[in-house]
Amino acid sequence: MDEDALVALAARLAKEAAAAVMAVRAAGFAVERKRDTSPVTAADRLAEALIVEGLREATPDIPVVAEEEVEAGRATAHDGLLWLVDPLDGTREFAGGHDSFAVNIGLVRNGRPWLGVVALPAMDEIFGGIVGRGAWKQDGKGIRAAIAARRPPPEGPVVFASRHYAADPRIADFAKQHGASKVVNIGSAEKFCRLAEGVGDLYPRHGETMEWDTAAPEAVLIAAGGSMADWSGAALRYGKPGWRNPPFLARGAA
Known part of the structure; x- marks a missing residue:
């Protein structure tokens, strides 16, 4: 399967998972707590089952690492090529009634993002990209258009930051x-998607993230001409034991 077919597969599964997430939202759901006290819902589990089944059926030779399977103790071996799946990125947002949650499906090759798809279910938007080939955004009518990160405007960059860390003084210091x-x-x-489509410029992250949180959106951002690195300037590596990312800074175009 070539990279166009792979990104088309990820886009199809992300769209189906997004519809499942919205169906759970409409029906109502309970919020449970995982071992690390982070929230989980039926939407997380339903979307993950749908995506994982689809990936393993279509690409049986590519290992799939998914958030809830890792939480359940399932270890997946890989040789540098793997899918990283976050079926509901932003469960806290979803559970809190906000619209800023996502479905992430990323493909990693040799420790770096190769291609990725991010669906924003509540906004009926899908973003995709292949590193070195470009990025796109698809709206709810199915219309797809190329996107590109921008250089910061003369009036100063727009900084995107986590709602959960809105009171973190490091964000205010960074913005200043x-x-x-x-x-x-x-x-x-x-x-990441807003940086990729050129409506924002910087995303500083000091809190913890996992590889499945960032693989797909980093691929989209890089494909759109943006960049991402840890605070020393080193590229993030994927497929690490434990799956944890260091703090990082994502940028639009240089």
Whole structure:
């Protein structure tokens, strides 16, 4: 299966998972707590089952690492090529009645994102990208258009930051140091998507994230001409033991 077919597969499954998430939202749901006290819902489990089954059926030779399976103790071996799946990125946002949650399906090759798809279910938007080939956004009518990250405007960059860390003084300090014109606090991988489509410029992250949180959106951002690195300037690596990311800074175009 070539990269166009792979990204089409991810887009189809992300769209189906997004519809399942919205159906759970409409029906009502309970919020449970995982071992690390983070929230989980029926939407997380339903979307993950749908995506994982679809990926394993279509690409049986590519290992799939998915958030809830890892939480349940399932270890998946890989040789540098793997799918990373977050079926509901921003469960806290979803559970809190906000719209900023996402479905992330990313493909990693040799420790770096290769291609990815991010669906924003509540906004009926899907973002996709293949590194080195470009990125796109598809609206609820199925219309797809190329997107590109921008250079910061003369009035100063727009900083996107996590709603959960809105009161973190490091965000205010960062915005001041970079002469930001505005700080927008939202949740999930949506922040990467807004940088990728050129409506934002910087996304500083000090809190913990996992590889499945960032693989797909980093691929979209890089494909759109943006970049992402840890605070020392080193590229993030994927497929690590434990799956944890270091703090990072995502950027639009340089």
